[in-house]
Amino acid sequence: MIELTSQDGHHFSAYRADPTETPKGAVVVLQDYSGVSPHIQKEVDAFAARGYVAIAPSLFQRGQKTEAANAEEGVEIAKAVPVETALLDVQAAVDSVKSAGKVALVGYSWGGYIAYVSANNLNDVACAIGYYAAGLTDEHSEKRKIPTLLHFPEDDPATPLEGIKQFRATRPDVSAFSYPNAKDGFNFNTADNFDAESAERAKERTLFWISQFVEGQPPIALKNAGMYAQAKTEKKKKKNDDMGPPMD
Numbered sequence: 001m002i003e004l005t006s007q008d009g010h011h012f013s014a015y016r017a018d019p020t021e022t023p024k025g026a027v028v029v030l031q032d033y034s035g036v037s038p039h040i041q042k043e044v045d046a047f048a049a050r051g052y053v054a055i056a057p058s059l060f061q062r063g064q065k066t067e068a069a070n071a072e073e074g075v076e077i078a079k080a081v082p083v084e085t086a087l088l089d090v091q092a093a094v095d096s097v098k099s100a101g102k103v104a105l106v107g108y109s110w111g112g113y114i115a116y117v118s119a120n121n122l123n124d125v126a127c128a129i130g131y132y133a134a135g136l137t138d139e140h141s142e143k144r145k146i147p148t149l150l151h152f153p154e155d156d157p158a159t160p161l162e163g164i165k166q167f168r169a170t171r172p173d174v175s176a177f178s179y180p181n182a183k184d185g186f187n188f189n190t191a192d193n194f195d196a197e198s199a200e201r202a203k204e205r206t207l208f209w210i211s212q213f214v215e216g217q218p219p220i221a222l223k224n225a226g227m228y229a230q231a232k233t234e235k236k237k238k239k240n241d242d243m244g245p246p247m248d
Helices: 038-049 059-063 073-077 083-100 110-119 159-171 196-215 229-232 237-244
Strands: 002-005 009-016 027-029 052-057 103-108 127-131 148-153 176-179
Touching: 002 083, 009 038, 009 059, 027 038, 027 083, 027 110, 027 148, 027 196, 038 052, 038 103, 052 083, 059 073, 059 083, 073 110, 083 103, 103 110, 103 159, 103 196, 110 127, 110 148, 127 196, 148 196, 159 176, 176 196
Parallel strands: 027 052, 027 103, 103 127, 127 148, 148 176
Antiparallel strands: 002 009, 009 052
16 A cells, blocks of 8 residues: 545555556556455456556545445445545546556446546546446536446446436447446456456456557457447447447
8 A cells, every 4th residue: 555645635545556567557446335445456456467557546534434344334434525525536546647658547336436527527537437336327417528438237226227328318428338137346256246247348348448548559349349439440420329339
């Protein structure tokens, strides 16, 4: 763990991992309701293993915690952390790794929501990715300023399918995928709701997104890659192209 300082003087810890080779860029991993847990640290390590400087800021320290005993406690801690101050901490994390290159935000649950909000409010962020961000289907404002990718579970009361459809219709500038039978937390292989197939498909899309907007590699053909990636290789062919990728 390292220590960071936000613009308002708040000191907080962050879990950081560095690649063994020259970095391709950086990834800021934003925690779920458990805090900077072993789950989140594993994600940080995985991004570092793929060649990115990766860091997970401890956003709960604004609420005098680093981890939560359970999701219920995590929700209460998150309520005590104003989004505005969480953004200051995410910006500090971005600033701490941007020397490695372009920076992606990848958030889970509460962190997925923070990643989405961060995308339009922070500096030096190349793209944002959110997994099962509860409450995000009610967020229909503001056109996205940077490429944004979202992963929604279809079997989660917090992200009802109808809400996902409405979100996608309202925000065609977001590439939003949904995963049948997947529940909240489907990405973590030690979680009760782990779904291997959905996790693998989401990971493929996430890594593709990062490779395009952090590394800046020439685009490759990937089914349902999303509006932003496809825009680099072809012009819109149909009016419906603006609606983003189809639901899975």
